Amino acid sequence: MNNRLYKYYPEDFGELKVDVLHMDLTFDIYDDRTNVKSVLRVRTKDEPIEKLELNCKDLEIRAVSCFQSEVSYRYRKDDAILEISFRDLIPPNTEIAVITDTVCRPTKNILEGLYYDETPAGAPPQQITQCQQWGFQRIVPCIDDMTAKCTYRTTIIADSRYTNLITNGDVAVERHTVKPGRDKIVYDNSVTPMATYLFFLGVGTYAAFKREFEYPDGSTFMLELLVPPDSDARAAEKALDILHDCVMWVYVFTGPEQYDEDRLAIRQLMWDLVRRREKLKIEAKPRPGQGEDELGGDGQVGKREGQGERAGEGKGERAGEGEGEGERAGEGERAGEGERAGEGQELRKIRDELSRLDRNITPGYRYTGTVYREIGMQNSDFGGMENVGNTTITTNRIMPFPQITDPAFEYMIRVKVHEYYHNQNGSEVTGRSPFEIWLNEAVTVHIEEQYHAFLFGEDYQRLQRVLDLLAPASGTFALDSGAASMPIIPDGFNDPNDLITAVTYVKSPEYVRMVESLTGKDTFVRGLDRYFKKFQHSNASTQDWIEAMEEESGVALKEISETWLRQTKFPVVEVSAEYDKLTGKFTFFLKQHFPAGGKPWEFPFRAALVDESGKDIVEVLERVSGETAEILIENVGMPSFLSLNRGYSFYGKLVYRASQEELLMQVRKDSDIVGRFTAFYTFVDREKLRLLRVPGSAPSEDFIELYYRLLNDRQLLERAGGQFLTIFESVEDEEFAHHYQALYDVKQKLLKAVAGKYRSSLISAYNFFENASVPRDGSLEETARVIKSRQAKNICLGVLATLDAPDIHALIKQQFETATCTTDRLSAFAAYLNSSAPDKIEVLRAFEAESKKNLIAWEAFLSVIGSNSSVDAVELVREMERSDAFRIEQTNDQRALYGSFARNRKKSLETEEGRVLFAEVLRKLAPVNEYTTVNLLNAFANIDQMEIKYHIPLVKILADLLAELDPQKYPSVYNRIRKLLLGAPAAVEAYGIVQGKIPALQT
C-alpha cells in the first residue's frame, strides 16, 4: 500500500512521442460486441522510436500490425496499455500506420466507451458512447490524450433496423444496405481535427426532428433532435425553438464587441427580425416534425440517418455556405411554395435587412458543420456532453416534456447553450490535459450564465448562483471547505470524473468572473477573442489563457490566478469601517482568513455606502490583495448602511457586524439584489443561531415581520423569484453547522411562527401568486416570469404546511390534485408527505403508481422520497429501492433516490436506521457506478464537526468499506474514502481507540 492519494499527477501528461494525424475506423456492430478495425496514422517527432504505447482498456486484441515495419506487441492489461514494438527502428519525422483489430463489449453500467442505453420496445439494443475523458480507449487502441487531435473517417456497419447510425463529421457515403439486415454508412470528420474525448458513436432507434437554422447572412445548417420514438412532437418542436435561440444568441449577442453600446441596438433589432422571420417561415410551410420527418406511431423507421440528409437540405447547405448567391436562390424557391405573395415579400425584406445589419456587427461563434445534433441519452453520468456536432443530453432534460420540473426546464436551457458553446471553447480550442478541464468549462459556464440572465434577468440569475454557493450539503462552499475539497487545478486525480464537480463548474466560472471584473467587461471579451483566435484547432494551457487576458488588458493576473486555481477553500473576509464626520472620510478595513500554510487571495471587492432612502452615496470596486487592506473614500456623507461584496464580487464569505437595524434597512432598500439577499441571509443566520443556542426560545417578531414583508414585496419576488425567500438548513457558526436535525427543526420553527401569525395573509399571497403563474403566451420570457411566480407560490405553500392542520392539508391536496405543472404537483406532494394527513400513504401509493409509468416523473418522485423528512423516511427509501421500477444501474435512479437520501443528512447520518441503509447503498453502488458513489460519499465531508456521538459509527461505515473494496478496481471510491477519513482526524482517532487502527490509513 503506498501513500499516494491520487493515481494521476501532472507529470503523467508530457509531450506525446508522436504526432497523431488521422484515424480510419470501421465499426462492425452487433448486439453483444463490436469489432473495430483501426488504421492509426502517426508521425514520429525528432527522435526515432522503437516502441509505441497505445491506451487500450478492456479490449480483446485480435491483430496488430504496421504498414512500415514488422511488429510484436504486448497487452499490459492492468496498465491498460498496448505496447507495440517495431522490428526496425522508426526514424525521426516518419509517418507510419498502425493497424489494430479489436473487440469491445458494451455493458449496462460502465457508462464510458460503448455502452447500452435505454432500448425502445421491440428495437435492437440501443448503443452509444461516452468518451469524456478516457472512454475512447475502451473502444479502440489509441493515444487517448487531449492533445492528440486528428481527423477521422469512420465507417459504421450495423443492424438495418436502427433508425440512426451516427458519428462525428459529415456523411461521406450515404447509408445503404450491404447484406440482408446489415447497413453501412461512412462519415468524414476533417474540418475540425478532434481530440479523442470528443468522439461519439451511436446506433439506435429514435424519433428525429429537424429545424433549419438560418444565419442573418442567409447561410444555413440543420438542427436535429434525436429523442425516444414515442416523444411528443410539440415538445420536440419547442426544444428545437430553444436550441435555435441558443445558437442565434451566441452569434448575435456574444463576441469581442458584445458590450459595444452603439451596436447593441443593432443586435437587438437583428434578434427581433430573426424572430419575425422564423415566424413567417413556420407559417409558410408545415413544420418539420409534423410532416415528412415524423416517425410513424409504431416507433419504427420514418427516415434514416444519411438518407434524411440526402433527401433534405444537408448537402445543399454546405455548398451554400459562404456563397450568398446560391443560397438566396434556394430560399426563393422555398419562399415561393405555398406562401402568400405578401408574406414572401416580407420575408425577403427581412432577409435583406438582416443581411445588411449583419455586416455592421462582429458576431460571436459561427457553427462550421452541416448538422448540429442533440441526442437523448437515458443513462449517463453527465447531464450533457459536447461530442463535436453530436451533443448528448440526458433524455430527461432534452426537451420540455409535460413531466419536466421548473428547475429541470432551466437546466435544459442552460445545458443546450452550454454544450453548443463548447464547439468553440473546448472543441476548437481545447485544454492541454485533464488538469485544464476547468479551462474548457469555466468560460463555457460564464457564457451559459449570460444566456440564462438574458432570459430570466440578471437579478434572478445572479441570486440563483449565490444560492448555489451557499447551499448546505450540495453547495459549492460546503464542498470546497469539506474534507473532499480539491483545488480547481488539483495536485492529482484518480479518475478524470473526479474533476467534474462544483469546483470546476461553479468555482472556476466565479474565478473567470473575477477576472472579468478586474479587466472590465469590454476588455475581457476582447481577450477571449484573442485567445480563441490564437489557439484555434489546437490546445491551450492555463498559462496561455491567462497570458491572452493579460496581453489584452495590461492587468497582471498570474499571481492572483495561481492562488485561486491552486488553493482550496475561499477567503473569509472580516470587514470593519470607520467614518470621520469632520473630514467626511470613510475607511473600510479588510482582514482575510486563509488556510494555514496557504496564501491570502487577491480579489475584486465591490461595495457601496448607501443612504437611508436606499440611494448609493458612492460605490467602489477595488482590487484587494494581502492579508489586510484599507479602502479610503473621501468627502462622503455618513451612510445608513453598507452594501458589501455587491453582485458577489468575490468568491468567499464576508463577516461584517452590522446592527440588526442596518440589516433590516439593507434587506428592504439596497439596490443590489445580492446585497439585499446576503443581508436577509445574515439576519436569518443570527436568528437560527439564537434558537439553537437557547433551546425553547421563540422566533423574534423582527424576523416574523421581515419575512412577512418580503413575501408581500411583489416587485422583489417578480424580479428575483421566490428563491429570494430561501432559508437554508444551515448556520455559519461551526459549533452548530453540522447538527442537521436541529437545523431542520429550527427552520420549521421559524416558518411556523410566520404561518401562525399570518395564516390568512399567506393564503391570499398564495392565491395572488397562483394567479400570477398562469402563462400569458408561450414565449421563453413568459415562461421565465411564470417560474419566478410559481416559486413564490410554493414558498407560501411550504410555510403554510408547517401548521400541519386539516384545512392546510386540504389546500395542499387540492394543489396536488389540480396542478397543471409538475413543480406544483411535486411541491404539494413533498409537503403532504411530511405532514400528518391521515391519507398520506394512500396519496403516496397512487402517486408512486402514476410516476412509475414515466421515466421523468419517476426520477422526480424518487428525489422527493430521498429527501423527505417524515418519521418513516428511511423505510420509504427502502421501499422504493425494492420497487420493480427502480433500476440501480440507471444513473437517474441512483442520483434521485440515493443522492437525495445521502444529502438528507439528518436521516442518512444522524439516525441508526439511516446509517445502516447508507452503508448498504454504498456497498451495492460502488461496483455499479463509482462516479455516483463518490458523490454520495461527500455527505461524510464534515464528520469531525458533527456531534461526538456520531463520530465512531460514521467512521465505521467508511472503515468497513475500505476493508472490503479493491483499490485497483475502485480507485476513486477507495481514495475518496481515505481522503474523507484523513479529513476527520478526531473521529478517526476515537474510532481507533475502540476498534483499532484502520489498516488502509497506515503507511
Ligand SMILES: [Zn+2]
Ligand atoms: Zn461543459
